[in-house]
Amino acid sequence: MEKTYLRAVEVDQWQTRQDITVTIPDSFDREVMASLPSLPDEPEKAVEWSGMLEMIGNASGVLWQKDAEVESLKTQIEIQKKAMLDECQGLQAELKEARDETHRANAAAALATNRAIKAEAWLQQVKEALASGFAPHLGRAPVERPSVLLAR
Numbered sequence: 001m002e003k004t005y006l007r008a009v010e011v012d013q014w015q016t017r018q019d020i021t022v023t024i025p026d027s028f029d030r031e032v033m034a035s036l037p038s039l040p041d042e043p044e045k046a047v048e049w050s051g052m053l054e055m056i057g058n059a060s061g062v063l064w065q066k067d068a069e070v071e072s073l074k075t076q077i078e079i080q081k082k083a084m085l086d087e088c089q090g091l092q093a094e095l096k097e098a099r100d101e102t103h104r105a106n107a108a109a110a111l112a113t114n115r116a117i118k119a120e121a122w123l124q125q126v127k128e129a130l131a132s133g134f135a136p137h138l139g140r141a142p143v144e145r146p147s148v149l150l151a152r
Helices: 027-035 049-134
Strands: 003-010 015-025
Touching: none
Parallel strands: none
Antiparallel strands: 003 015
8 A cells, every 4th residue: 555645845936836746655664674774672662664654744744734824824914914004095195185174174264254254344334334324315313333343
């Protein structure tokens, strides 16, 4: 029974990762064991190479999976960071526009207040002129009224 391990290998800094399949034949365990020197002092300790290789393969696979998850999270963070930066810049632009609009509204309100004060003064003068001008025709004496400006 052959064992197959998959792992990702980074070829170099400009190329993307590639999957490499490593197939280990069943005879590999026997060949490795045959190439090892015998241990006469401790014959009862047999080395389980296939179990170790399987454990190493599993650990390697988990490490590559975690590395891929980390890369995915880094990408998500960068995307979210850019979106938040764009949103922050948009909100700053909206705030600047709102401040400018407030300044324009305050200036227009001050101008309207000045025009209203002038209009009230003009209406008071018209009222006094009408009262003074028509008094002789109505048989009344002209009324002297002080000019009063209504201040607000």
